[in-house]
Amino acid sequence: MTKCFFAVDLGATSGRTILGYFTPQGLVTEEINRFPNYLIETGGHYYWDIYELYRNIVEGLKIVGRKKDVEITSVGIDTWGVDFVCIGKDGGLLRQPYSYRDPHTTGAPEKYFQRISRNKVYKCTGIQVMNFNSLFQLDTLRRNNDSALEQADKILFMPDALSYMLTGEMITEYTIASTAQLVNAQTRRLEPLLLKSIGLSEKHFGRFVYPGEKIGTLTEELQHQTGLGAIPVIAVAGHDTASAVAAVPATNNNFAYLSSGTWSLMGIETQAPVITAETEALNFTNEGGVDGTIRLLKNICGMWLLERCRINWGETSYSTLIAEANASEPFRNLIYPDDDAFANPSNMEEAIKKYCTDHNQPAIETRGQLIRCIFESLALRYRQVLENLQRLSPYPIEVLHVIGGGSRNDLLNQWTANAIGMPVVAGPSEATAIGNIMVQAVAAGKATNIASMRQFLSRATHLKTFLPEHKDTWDVAYLQFKTITQ
Structure with a gap:
């Protein structure tokens, strides 16, 4: 029985699931399934289809579940940055997430800086100003009286939202949160001043974790669907670039x-x-x-x-x-x-x-x-x-x-x-998946x-x-x- 790590690597145009394990000669990887990640354009907005991404991840888990010679040690998910999902009080997803390509944030930084200066935001976060940063996406939704944001009990970044769908546990992973322009670069935590400026607080986010921490295990529903056990889901470097740089x-x-x-x-x-x-x-x-x-x-x-x-x-x-x-x-x-x-x-x-x-x-x-x-x-x-x-x-x-x-x-x-x-x-060309697997390996005590x-x-x-x-x-x-x- 080969003990493997299961990496979910989602980019802005495609996604894939990968099995990986280490030998004395190197890292062996096997692509389980690959799938497109389409932007959905409707009503003047661009959305991601998070349910389709989830379905493809589950399909990858099912394929592995049918392999008799493989045992999954853990699962880790990385994605692109800044985008997020609004979760209601009942735990349901309130709407498909907006894409960072959506035009609704055009000019958003300038509107925000009328309240808190550009210099103050940069000194706090150290994050470059780009109109699609989560800070400006959230401020735009607030100004537009967006119904999903108004009803949101929690806000989960993309890898954290998918981990939530796999485990039922809500977390905010550090590397993906840092892309939002909401994390204080010195404390490495969400910054209350910036959250308050857009009508939010830390209670609107999941438990704050760092790469290598355990999120939870696959839900009983997924264990039944995939034929797998209560496999741990690990918070890897959730931002795909952070995973890639690790490798x-x-x-x-x-x-x-x-x-x-x-x-x-x-x-x-x-x-x-x-x-x-x-x-x-x-x-x-x-x-x-x-x-x-x-x-x-x-x-x-x-x-x-x-x-x-x-x-x-x-x-x-x-x-x-x-x-x-x-x-x-x-x-x-x-x-x-x-x-x-x-x-x-x-x-x-x-x-x-x-x-x-x-x-x-x-x-x-x-x-x-x-x-x-x-x-x-x-x-x-x-x-x-x-x-x-x-x-x-x-x-x-x-x-x-x-x-x-x-x-x-x-x-x-x-x-x-x-x-x-x-x-x-x-x-390596597969650096993101390799970095994902590396963090899982360290978490499992294999390195x-x-x-x-x-x-x-x-x-x-x-x-x-x-x-x-x-x-x-x-x-x-x-x-x-x-x-x-x-």
């Missing part, structure tokens, strides 16, 4: 990481929050990490740019798209990936083309030119953010670890190394701490290193890039 296979602290997926998140690990006038001006964020760390990072628009373009391109493979990009003219077109024009346009391809012509660049004529524009612009944006990190870091940055799905993109990894002028180490598991991963995981090339060419391109971002 960085670093051998020392002198690294930066780039979690590359729908979003690109570039940062460093620190032992204490870095909250200064410079980090506020640069809009850097201090999110909670594992083992008491802080993730000082910057959100960058990532593969969202390409994913939205691919909607119009059918089933064309990534390898074909990358080959087309590589065959196109270098630095013909550049965009600023974090421009508001790319947040959620109805047609991403047209938005990029319009941006280029609006900035006096040649018209994009081929798909390869468009993809090359995306990749080169991302690589140069990574350099821009890394330069800021190097100034803020308490230690020298010697290598960039690229983790997540984007780590499989050799072309972008090489261009990133070229742009930043330092080695790029790519892998001593995250640091020792990172050392193990660095030895046991296939990693690929990219060394910088063509420095002068990329330096010139960077000067060109900076002209469109100033």
